[in-house]
Amino acid sequence: MSRYLTGRIGQAIVVVWAAFTLAFIILYLMPSDPAQIIASGGLQGDAGSEASEQQLDELRAQMGLDQPVVVQYVTRLIDTATGNWGTSYQTGRPVTEMLADNLPPTFAIAVQGLLIAVVVGMLLGFVATYTRFGPLRQLLYSLPSVGASIPTFWSALLLIQVFSFSLRLLPAFGNDGWTSTILPAIALAIPVSAIIAQVFGKSLRTMMAEPFLDTARAKGASRLRAMAVHAARNALLPVLTMVGMLLGALLSGAVVIETVFGRQGFGRMTVEAVNAQDIPVVMGVVVFSAIVFVVATLVVDLLYPLLDPRIRQTLRPPRRLLVKAA
């Protein structure tokens, strides 16, 4: 088990490193001059205060931008590994500090969104498989594909329209209190729950055709009991795999959602950093996202054996790297 864990953590580090390197290459190739950006106080800075070529050179030397690429890469890599993630060109604040400020509000809506998605998605999948009433079954089967294809910004606007403007139940914008997290969380949850409903429903239906379900029915178990006790736990495994990957959907969803709801958070910060070509912040976002992915996949893999005793015996690092996180 500990050997398995060491192997997996080793893989996780490789994935994060690969994400870092890829981001470095792309950002380095970008036709922009960080010194220019800083000197003009970000892109929003007034164009009047043009810095002289000499000032720019000083800035470049100060930031190590005049060094060869390899040296820059190694310096950055070591800095990142040791927790020095640089300072934002825009705000001049350390990137780690900005992350610490912007993560909690995003975390709040992402966790709520995931919870809602898991509960609603599994409920939908279960009822769709359980019901034998044709029209309801058809409706429940088609809901997920509708949910998955609605653009998030549109469902967000719809939610605001109904719950904030018409019913006046919940605030439409901002970061004030827990009530302001409900609508963004629901908007985030819609596509994710749709995917969970599809995967769980499909996997339940597969399980219902397994011979061991017949065994359960032959014991006198009701359809509900057979499904809830025997099929559901087996059908949970693919869902668990999905949840790890769906974190990505939640993070990228946050970008849109936070913009629509005018919330401060990780997504908003990412958008602003990209627009301003704030390279240290963008790098921070990439590396942080990679870490989130890698940790989520690891947690999911460690949960597997708890759900499936067959895996407990054969725990060992998989041969291939998990590329999905990168």
Added chain:
Amino acid sequence: MITSSLLSVRDLRISYTSRGVIREAVHGVSFDIAAGEVVAIVGESGSGKTTVAQSLIGMLAHNGAITGGSIEFDGLNVTRFGDRAWRGLRGESIGLVPQDPTVSLNPVMKIGSQVAEPLRIHRNMSKSDAAQEAVRILREAGLSDPEARAEQYPHQLSGGMRQRVLIGMALACTPRLVIADEPTSALDVTVQRHILDHIDELISVHDTAMLLITHDLAVAADRAQRLIVMSRGEIVEEGRADDILSRPGHPYTQKLLAAAPSLSTPSVRRPPVLAEGSSADDRVVRLEHVTKQFALPAGGTLTAVDDVSLDIRRGETLGVVGESGSGKSTLARIVLQLEKQTSGEVFIDGERMSEQGTRGLRALRRRMQVVYQNPYASLDPRYTVSAIIEEPLRAFRVGSRRDQRTRVVELLDRVSLPADTARRRAEELSGGQRQRVAIARALALSPELLVCDEPTSALDVSVQAQVLDLLTELQQDLGVTMLFISHDLAVVRQLSHRVAVMQFGVLRELGEVEQIFSDPTHPYTRELLAAIPGKELVA
């Protein structure tokens, strides 16, 4: 008569609906089972035997329905029972032992909880009482150390142990009727015998009636007092087991009986070996101290083949018998050099395989062909038959397109398939036809050695008999040498000149077929022979 019967089926008709088309699968079947009686329904695939069994426990597939007749169980007319009413009977008054123990237990639930489930459902037992009772049931089902077993998961138990668990589960509430649907066809013969013995014992103790569903006439005759023979949804014959075996009345029963390898007199299928003697040239295959080890995922190694030396003479059939895990399939793969031996030497036609490069091996592949167990898996369902048979010819660039076409027609004729089969797709063919196509493909390159890995175990007995006849005929006409792998001693006996018995990767015994069957020297061979169902009936 009717009053004393536990189960009474009258003119039962069952239909399936698929894509709006209604097809009747059971056409008016009537029979009775008395309390404590053991009755077997025998039939091949498509006979409707499993459909009848499913209807007796209210578990027809969702597109199936009883369209006529009646089922009366223990004085209750259950023909129109709904799911709720059936639930009261299932597990309580009627138990089911399913076919394949490897997939019939919930993989993520402890054995004990699964056995306790019927008690929790029907007896309203508390969790701890049911758990205690489950341990008692497991002990009664013949499992050693039942307390520990109850805490284990299905994958930690062997197939035989799992079937014992399922039997215990079916009998947990001491039902009045047990339906056993091919309860041992997925198990090795020696295990099969122990399991069937145990069911016999348990049901006689509790005076439970049993309906045994099987394709195996020998198993049915061994275990049941009364046989019902079904074909194409109808009962063709019914009577006392020994009467039916000694005086089969219906032509279908006669055909089944003739095709059942263990019940028919040892035959006849062997052509004489073309090349006698043991000079080096006459040995197509020679294995010297061949060992194959696999690394296990949990660490350690598994020795699948352990120091095996044998040879196969030109034109002979060497039968290799063994139960699952005996290493017989690995041995076949080593002969074909699809698997490299860990140590030892393999000679094909005197050539040392360890010295062959990729090119040499490829040339040798032409001379060795293989027929696999499952014709449903070994042929691409979307390929036409001619594409399947031509493939080896194209791979080795044999002849022009026209030559290849002619060869396909020739080969189809060889395996007794009409020439127009060439244009059909594999998915349109029956199992027996598919296996003929697989044999034609293997013969396309005129190989010297044909390796048959359980070529008939996925087929019905009457089809099996035809395929075995075909293989014998081919050997007679073409002089091809055969390595014939099977778990079925009776089949091996009909076909082989010499027999190798394997257990745990070790070659236990190798000898002329008559010596192995009449005078086995190794205790394991004797155990295998004793386990063949139906042998007392012919002796």
